[in-house]
Amino acid sequence: MGLNKVVANADEAVQGIEDNMMLMLGGFGLCGIPENCIAALVKKGVTGLTCISNNAGVDDFGIGLMLHGKQVKKMISSYVGENDEFERQMLSGELEVELVPQGTLATRCMATGYGMPVVYTPAGVGTEVAEGKETRTFTMYGEEKEYLMERAFESDYAIVKAWKGDEHGNLIFKDTARNFNPLMAMAGKITIVEVEHLVKPGELHPNEIHVPGIYVKHIFQGTDYEKRIEQRTVQS
Amino acid sequence: MALDKNQIAQRIAKELQDGYYVNLGIGIPTLVANYIPEGVEVVLQSENGLLGMGPFPVAGKEDADLINAGKQTITTVPGSAFFDSAMSFGMIRSGKVDLTVLGAMEVAQNGDIANWKIPGKMVKGMGGAMDLVASAKNIIVAMNHTDRKGNSKLLEKCSLPITGLQCVKKIVSNLGVFNITKDGFECIEHAPGVTIEEIKSATAGKLTIANNVREMSF
Numbered sequence: 118m119g120l121n122k123v124v125a126n127a128d129e130a131v132q133g134i135e136d137n138m139m140l141m142l143g144g145f146g147l148c149g150i151p152e153n154c155i156a157a158l159v160k161k162g163v164t165g166l167t168c169i170s171n172n173a174g175v176d177d178f179g180i181g182l183m184l185h186g187k188q189v190k191k192m193i194s195s196y197v198g199e200n201d202e203f204e205r206q207m208l209s210g211e212l213e214v215e216l217v218p219q220g221t222l223a224t225r226c227m228a229t230g231y232g233m234p235v236v237y238t239p240a241g242v243g244t245e246v247a248e249g250k251e252t253r254t255f256t257m258y259g260e261e262k263e264y265l266m267e268r269a270f271e272s273d274y275a276i277v278k279a280w281k282g283d284e285h286g287n288l289i290f291k292d293t294a295r296n297f298n299p300l301m302a303m304a305g306k307i308t309i310v311e312v313e314h315l316v317k318p319g320e321l322h323p324n325e326i327h328v329p330g331i332y333v334k335h336i337f338q339g340t341d342y343e344k345r346i347e348q349r350t351v352q353s
Numbered sequence: 354m355a356l357d358k359n360q361i362a363q364r365i366a367k368e369l370q371d372g373y374y375v376n377l378g379i380g381i382p383t384l385v386a387n388y389i390p391e392g393v394e395v396v397l398q399s400e401n402g403l404l405g406m407g408p409f410p411v412a413g414k415e416d417a418d419l420i421n422a423g424k425q426t427i428t429t430v431p432g433s434a435f436f437d438s439a440m441s442f443g444m445i446r447s448g449k450v451d452l453t454v455l456g457a458m459e460v461a462q463n464g465d466i467a468n469w470k471i472p473g474k475m476v477k478g479m480g481g482a483m484d485l486v487a488s489a490k491n492i493i494v495a496m497n498h499t500d501r502k503g504n505s506k507l508l509e510k511c512s513l514p515i516t517g518l519q520c521v522k523k524i525v526s527n528l529g530v531f532n533i534t535k536d537g538f539e540c541i542e543h544a545p546g547v548t549i550e551e552i553k554s555a556t557a558g559k560l561t562i563a564n565n566v567r568e569m570s571f
Contacts, residue, residue: 141538145438146424147402148417171438198477207476218477219400220484227439238446239487241519245470246483280418292435293402294418299437327437344417351412352424 122286122336123315127157130309130335134158134274137165137190141226141270141301143277145171146347149294150179151278153311153339159186167191169270171222171297173203177347187211187307195219199347208295218246221267223300228269230303237264275305278339279328282312283319286333287326299328308332311339340352354546355527356569361495363388363571365454365525368493369395376400376445376485378455379423381495385454396432396451400441400481405433422481427438442481446488453489457496457521459511462537462558464521466494479516486517498526498555505557507531507538518553528552530569536561542569 124130131154134140144150157175158166159182166189173192174181183189184202191213197203206212217225218240228236237255241247241262251266258328275300280291288310302308315338356364362384369375369385373395377385386408389395397406399421406421407428415426437467444450459467466486466504469479499505507524529552530542537559540552545568553560 146420148401148420194478196478196480214476216478218479218483219438219481220446223438223442238484240446240484242487244483244515246479268556272365290435290437292416293399293420295404295435295437297438300439334455346415346420346426347424348420348426349415350409350427351415352409 120240120285122333123284124335124337126154126337129179130337131157134163136163138273139167141272141275141305142170143298143301145296147179147345148279149296149298151276151311152342156274159183164188165190169193171195173197173200176202194219196223199269225267225270226304228302232274234269235266237266239264241265275301275308277302277310279310279312281314282310282336283316283321285318286330286336288328289325290327302328303332307334310336356544359384361525364569365493365495369393373448373451374398376450376453378421380456382454402436402438402441405430436537442484445484448490453485453492454495457494459506459508459513460521460524461508461511464519464520464533465511466516467511469516470514482516486520492521494521494524498528505555507556507558509558539563540566544569
């Protein structure tokens with residue numbers, strides 16, 4: 118009711134996601150990924166998805182789980198190593214892949230959330246990434262440089278994970294689990310957020326909000342987080 | 354003797370200056386953090402959203418929410434800050450990061466770098482490399498001078514798909530230190546026990562030897 122955006126669980130949150138939709142999924146590697154929503158999408162069995170996400174998970178976790186179910190038609194990512202099933206589907210042509218420089222990927226999400234259709238970036242000038250793209254020369258602080266025009270991303274849904282969120286959708290992220298999550302939260306036509314701690318409005322200090330709830334459509338209390346570590350590294 | 358990867362990192366660490374913000378890539382560049390000179394204060398940037406990266410955690414203190422760009426568990430140092438990926442590349446793009454150290458498969462004598470794709474073999478993606486090389490003020494490449502088959506990685510032109518154009522300023526290889534100049538690679542230091550003749554025969558691109566070339570010290 119009113120500004121209360123809470124839904125019961127991941128299944129309810131992803132109810133509107135249909136075959137062939139375009140999704141943004143937050144996270145860097147397995148850090149800060151929306152585990153509950155990915156599990157719900159696997160259960161729901163939607164297919165033909167185009168997924169914008171920095172990485173594609175690993176073989177048996179994250180977006181890797183959706184790849185196993187052949188739910189993904191196209192991935193838009195900056196780095197897709199360490200995933201055998203991904204590589205198999207890419208080489209066999211089952212999976213379409215668009216590789217985007219990481220900063221460009223982030224900025225194309227950011228632009229959407231700020232209502233700007235394009236950004237200009239020097240990343241990829243003179244490389245394969247520039248093929249077919251408009252370039253322009255600009256001078257900034259006296260330095261003349263060539264820039265590529267990159268389109269802001271449009272997606273049907275953005276699915277992100279936050280640390281804390283209130284019932285109005287105000288969000289706080291933790292450590293490097295922030296990564297793409299706030300940018301995507303601001304960019305989805307419809308944004309779904311799963312949180313580790315769902316609280317009442319007023320419990321989060323306004324000074325500490327990373328993304329205001331105006332960008333959020335659905336929020337729910339996540340459960341059973343595995344938070345798998347991809348490269349456990351300790352001091353020797 | 355050619356340098357091992359730790360010695361390459363140790364030599365690169367001598368390039369760090371007090372007050373620098375530094376981005377270290379995956380592999381040998383990561384090791385540079387182990388050799389930061391005494392009295393030099395630097396802040397390490399990790400492009401997944403952290404300034405002030407500290408050492409790896411002690412066993413039992415790993416936190417899944419705190420990783421570096423290589424997805425390894427890490428810690429923070431006092432004065433660190435977290436931010437989102439757009440701001441992370443914002444500070445890179447706007448030239449606030451003083452030094453970028455990264456690996457490469459090939460470097461051309463004009464400073465072009467290739468390090469993201471081997472057509473038909475390895476297609477993992479460029480990650481943040483294209484953004485870094487397009488904007489960094491100072492890029493040092495850390496790599497072995499030749500590949501596993503003994504082919505030179507210092508070339509007239511890159512044969513692999515390019516990551517960025519005319520951006521590398523310096524290379525520290527296992528054989529020596531090289532500036533990128535208008536005349537190609539300039540050898541300014543050789544590794545202890547490595548001869549200039551060995552460096553010449555391992556370099557495919559145009560190579561000049563600095564008048565004051567000297568043996569590397571650590």
